[in-house]
Amino acid sequence: MCGIIGYIGDKNAAEVLTTGLKRLEYRGYDSAGIALLDGDLVVKKKKGKIADLVKTMNFSDYEHHTLGIGHTRWATHGEPSDVNSHPHTDCKGEIALVHNGIIENFSIIKRMLTERGHTIVSDTDTEVIVHLLEYYHEELPLVEALRRTLLKVEGTYGIAVISSKEPGKIVAARNGSPLILGVGDGEMVLASDASAVIEHTRQVIYIEDGELLEITSDGFQTYDLDNQIVDKKLEEIDWDIESIEKQGFDHFMLKEIFEQPETITNAFRGRVLTETGHARLDGLRLSDEEIQKIKRIIFIACGTSWHAGLIGEYLIEEYARIPVEVEYASEFRYRSPILDEGDLVVVISQSGETADTLAALREASSRGIKVLGITNVVGSTIARESDGGVYIHAGPEIGVASTKAFTSQITVIILLTMLLARRKYMTSEEGRIYMETLLAIPSQVNKILESSDLIKNIAEIYKNHRNFLYLGRGIQFPVALEGALKLKEISYIHAEGYPAAEMKHGPIALIDENMPVVFIATRDEVYQKVVSNMQEVKARNGKIIAIATEGDQEIENYADHVIYIPEVRKIVSPLLTVIPLQLLAYHIAVLRGCHVDQPRNLAKSVTVE
Ligand code: G6P
Numbered sequence: 336m337c338g339i340i341g342y343i344g345d346k347n348a349a350e351v352l353t354t355g356l357k358r359l360e361y362r363g364y365d366s367a368g369i370a371l372l373d374g375d376l377v378v379k380k381k382k383g384k385i386a387d388l389v390k391t392m393n394f395s396d397y398e399h400h401t402l403g404i405g406h407t408r409w410a411t412h413g414e415p416s417d418v419n420s421h422p423h424t425d426c427k428g429e430i431a432l433v434h435n436g437i438i439e440n441f442s443i444i445k446r447m448l449t450e451r452g453h454t455i456v457s458d459t460d461t462e463v464i465v466h467l468l469e470y471y472h473e474e475l476p477l478v479e480a481l482r483r484t485l486l487k488v489e490g491t492y493g494i495a496v497i498s499s500k501e502p503g504k505i506v507a508a509r510n511g512s513p514l515i516l517g518v519g520d521g522e523m524v525l526a527s528d529a530s531a532v533i534e535h536t537r538q539v540i541y542i543e544d545g546e547l548l549e550i551t552s553d554g555f556q557t558y559d560l561d562n563q564i565v566d567k568k569l570e571e572i573d574w575d576i577e578s579i580e581k582q583g584f585d586h587f588m589l590k591e592i593f594e595q596p597e598t599i600t601n602a603f604r605g606r607v608l609t610e611t612g613h614a615r616l617d618g619l620r621l622s623d624e625e626i627q628k629i630k631r632i633i634f635i636a637c638g639t640s641w642h643a644g645l646i647g648e649y650l651i652e653e654y655a656r657i658p659v660e661v662e663y664a665s666e667f668r669y670r671s672p673i674l675d676e677g678d679l680v681v682v683i684s685q686s687g688e689t690a691d692t693l694a695a696l697r698e699a700s701s702r703g704i705k706v707l708g709i710t711n712v713v714g715s716t717i718a719r720e721s722d723g724g725v726y727i728h729a730g731p732e733i734g735v736a737s738t739k740a741f742t743s744q745i746t747v748i749i750l751l752t753m754l755l756a757r758r759k760y761m762t763s764e765e766g767r768i769y770m771e772t773l774l775a776i777p778s779q780v781n782k783i784l785e786s787s788d789l790i791k792n793i794a795e796i797y798k799n800h801r802n803f804l805y806l807g808r809g810i811q812f813p814v815a816l817e818g819a820l821k822l823k824e825i826s827y828i829h830a831e832g833y834p835a836a837e838m839k840h841g842p843i844a845l846i847d848e849n850m851p852v853v854f855i856a857t858r859d860e861v862y863q864k865v866v867s868n869m870q871e872v873k874a875r876n877g878k879i880i881a882i883a884t885e886g887d888q889e890i891e892n893y894a895d896h897v898i899y900i901p902e903v904r905k906i907v908s909p910l911l912t913v914i915p916l917q918l919l920a921y922h923i924a925v926l927r928g929c930h931v932d933q934p935r936n937l938a939k940s941v942t943v944e
Contacts, residue, residue, distance in 0.1 A: 337421075337527070339421075339495050339525075341405075346401060349379075353369065353405065369406075374499065381417055382415050412461075419457045432468065437943045440489045440490070445463050468484045491690065492508065515528065522552060543565075588825070591733070594739050604728075616747075619724065632679050635682045635683070636663075688942050706720075707724045768904075780914055786915065802831075804850060812834045814855055816832035818920070822920040835865050851879075859905050869881070880895065880919070885900065885901055885902055
């Protein structure tokens with residue numbers, strides 16, 4: 336949540352900062368601002384999107400400003416407004432600061448600062464940092480003043496700060512909110528993630544928690560909070576700018592849905608040993624002996640990633656016969672979870688930065704439990720702090736509602752299932768068959784994507800309904816949850832996912848002619864049971880949209896609309912059944928005029944609790 340950026344070089348900083356902020360906008364988009372330094376400090380900030388800020392600016396006015404910081408906000412303390420927008424400044428207008436995170440002891444500091452005569456103008460937790468910094472910076476250089484300030488604040492932060500008393504410099508710090516520095520030729524770009532850096536340079540350093548950074552146009556120095564110099568390693572980003580452009584699609588979400596044949600392939604490429612049915616996941620760093628000792632696997636995640644974990648529970652328990660639990664990271668971290676020898680924790684996170692998931696990882700690690708990470712963003716905090724893991728290689732996901740990352744997570748979880756199952760009970764013949772099924776998935780996804788127009792027609796019929804129910808059984812139950820989540824996230828229609836048979840214990844009371852019910856009714860061992868549940872809905876005049884297996888004519892007797900998917904084995908089926916649900920949510924949201932890529936109140940990377 337919130338994106339921050341800083342630039343020093345020879346370009347128009349206002350242009351670089353606002354372009355970079357657009358790349359970071361998925362992190363928060365209720366207000367934005369920049370501060371530039373060329374002698375005096377210039378601050379421009381505004382409630383609304385980056386585009387609203389840009390409209391108020393004439394970039395040629397800032398040609399000589401080649402240094403600055405910027406922020407795009409997702410409000411935590413204080414409503415979205417001009418005054419609560421970042422950057423925040425000190426009383427004299429000499430220091431400007433942007434912050435991503437939460438300062439927990441801000442009210443105590445605020446009281447102390449007010450008593451000392453500081454004027455605090457916003458309702459944010461952030462503003463106290465800049466006033467505390469003002470106090471120390473009276474006597475001390477900026478970097479030392481920031482270090483002293485940070486020793487007084489409790490909470491999480493990614494911070495960038497500039498001061499007219501020390502021109503030509505940005506000082507930054509991190510604790511719990513991501514920060515990377517792009518190191519260019521005569522220019523430096525500091526940002527919350529690589530998407531804002533990549534068009535300037537591929538060389539980056541990752542800032543760790545507890546580190547401070549002093550940046551000039553031709554160099555940087557990193558310190559810890561004890562003022563000791565920290566050596567950093569330059570790393571290279573291995574993706575390019577095209578992957579974060581829309582490439583002709585109306586929205587990033589649609590582009591990402593259509594990328595799935597390729598991203599699923601990227602998730603299994605080089606990891607499938609078809610002949611033996613084994614999976615190669617070297618990054619797990621698990622020996623055969625360690626695998627044999629696993630007594631329980633605990634998946635921990637939030638949001639869509641949590642749904643991927645639930646699918647993992649169905650898969651691993653059925654095929655590898657290892658007990659699995661799936662925990663919400665936010666619950667796990669505070670309920671003193673029971674962890675034992677023989678437990679393996681697997682955290683799942685697209686961004687690799689979700690605060691609750693990271694805290695859960697640290698809790699498990701501190702108890703001596705091995706933690707693996709399934710992440711997308713290379714070099715993210717979760718990827719770096721896990722004992723081992725697997726990258727899903729989905730490429731940058733910009734749409735706030737996760738789509739391609741979900742199917743890539745499932746692909747990796749299928750591979751993990753195979754790796755475990757082949758060391759337990761699964762024969763090589765079964766393994767070979769399942770792997771071949773997986774390899775066929777990308778072309779089958781392509782086929783489902785051809786139904787996009789049909790799904791749009793269905794969306795047109797139901798776009799104004801106020802409630803939806805999504806039902807599935809077995810491994811399709813988590814897919815139903817994900818379908819409902821997609822719809823509510825981007826179209827603001829209330830939607831519930833339920834195990835189909837549980838419907839009788841409550842949701843059935845809601846069914847009438849105004850209630851569309853989406854059934855995942857593929858041909859598997861629970862197919863007939865699901866058909867019975869459909870009849871129960873039909874008997875109460877509910878409207879049925881069914882996701883069914885190609886060739887299943889019978890289903891047309893019960894469903895008002897049928898979206899067919901190719902017939903596949905259960906182990907890979909969620910990779911197909913979720914695609915029509917993503918498209919349904921997308922088309923409904925577009926038809927309702929919703930902002931699909933940046934739904935209200937949400938943020939892609941939730942780096943606060
Ligand atoms: C936010 C996003 C979701 C995402 C969840 C977990 O809520 O809007 O799309 O599933 O965070 O994010 P993660 O990066 O940890 O997978």
